[in-house]
Amino acid sequence: MSQEKPLKIELVDERGRALTATDGAGSGPIASLAGKALCANRGTSLNLDWVEQVRVNTSAVERRAATLVTRRTVKKEWQMAWLLRAITCMDLTALSGDDTDERVRRLCAKARQPLQNELVEKLGIGELKIRVGAVCVYHLFVETARRALKGSGIPVAAVSTGFPAGLSPFEERIGEIRRSVEAGAQEIDVVITRAHVFGGQWQKLYDEIVAFKDACGPAHLKVILGTGDLLTLRNVGKASLVAMMAGADFIKTSTGKETVNATLPVGLVMTRAIREYAEETGMAVGFKPAGGIRTAKQSLEWLALMKEELGDVWLAPHLFRFGASGMLADIERQLEFHVTGRYSAEHRHPMA
Numbered sequence: 001m002s003q004e005k006p007l008k009i010e011l012v013d014e015r016g017r018a019l020t021a022t023d024g025a026g027s028g029p030i031a032s033l034a035g036k037a038l039c040a041n042r043g044t045s046l047n048l049d050w051v052e053q054v055r056v057n058t059s060a061v062e063r064r065a066a067t068l069v070t071r072r073t074v075k076k077e078w079q080m081a082w083l084l085r086a087i088t089c090m091d092l093t094a095l096s097g098d099d100t101d102e103r104v105r106r107l108c109a110k111a112r113q114p115l116q117n118e119l120v121e122k123l124g125i126g127e128l129k130i131r132v133g134a135v136c137v138y139h140l141f142v143e144t145a146r147r148a149l150k151g152s153g154i155p156v157a158a159v160s161t162g163f164p165a166g167l168s169p170f171e172e173r174i175g176e177i178r179r180s181v182e183a184g185a186q187e188i189d190v191v192i193t194r195a196h197v198f199g200g201q202w203q204k205l206y207d208e209i210v211a212f213k214d215a216c217g218p219a220h221l222k223v224i225l226g227t228g229d230l231l232t233l234r235n236v237g238k239a240s241l242v243a244m245m246a247g248a249d250f251i252k253t254s255t256g257k258e259t260v261n262a263t264l265p266v267g268l269v270m271t272r273a274i275r276e277y278a279e280e281t282g283m284a285v286g287f288k289p290a291g292g293i294r295t296a297k298q299s300l301e302w303l304a305l306m307k308e309e310l311g312d313v314w315l316a317p318h319l320f321r322f323g324a325s326g327m328l329a330d331i332e333r334q335l336e337f338h339v340t341g342r343y344s345a346e347h348r349h350p351m352a
Helices: 048-052 056-069 076-088 101-114 117-123 139-148 171-182 194-199 203-215 233-245 263-279 296-310 327-340
Strands: 029-033 035-042 093-094 135-139 155-157 187-191 220-224 251-252 287-289
Touching: 029 263, 048 203, 048 233, 076 171, 076 327, 093 101, 101 135, 101 139, 101 251, 117 327, 135 187, 135 287, 139 155, 139 171, 155 296, 171 187, 171 194, 171 203, 187 203, 194 203, 203 220, 203 233, 203 327, 220 287, 233 263, 251 263, 263 287
Parallel strands: 093 135, 135 155, 155 187, 187 220, 220 251, 251 287
Antiparallel strands: 029 035
């Protein structure tokens, strides 16, 4: 990785030139690729020829993914800077069956201040005002999270459409999205019907996601593919492409509830689909790996993948998120080791 200052989150192209928009809300560019400015995804008509042309060399993908963990390293203060960047791209998540309003409020307090004051002072990063990318909750807790995050600028994301199975009646899934948006959710994480992928029913998958997008209104749509259930990397590539054609703002690997969740080979297939889509349409789509990402080391691996496949512009929360709340404690421990030379006990860095 190049030794650029990775903490300054600004919108620039690969040559360091500033772009005109600072988020995905406007009509201006939100990213660039190979010197070409990209706007937010508006979707396209379904191109079945393009979908059917998707091919994935599984052995080559696995070899390429393996190199990410062997030939790319960052050390010392540069590693700390990358770990801080990882925090800014995290979706802190409360998706347990025993969640309560009080637990969500504690999670939101952690989102506002993910690092202890003492550690912030030792690192000398007070002026950076590090915070997470979003807080993700069930619909029931959207209003609680919205109130707890008021004035912070941190968006509330809600999982929807019968999460995690995505098998509730279609009208109920649409209604759930609308209710979450009305309650104040600014991002909606939806689950696709995996059976559409297994059956190659791409029109049905496209129409489903278009309906989800319409129900989201002004909220950003993050489409969960459930990659661990899709059986082949080719299915992952095809589903990624259809989701982007249907207007997804982000494509996301997993619910975190599958047996197999985010893996680097899957991430490589999805990021290359994002790159191909951007090259063909001039539109940028974000990426969110979720599930099974628990360590600071893993965060560096995923950041390396984003940098190498899509460039520095994708190393910012408007285009990249981790669905990995449990990773924050390990990042805190690594940061504390950097400034003290000692690893702290995990209980000193509670999640919520």
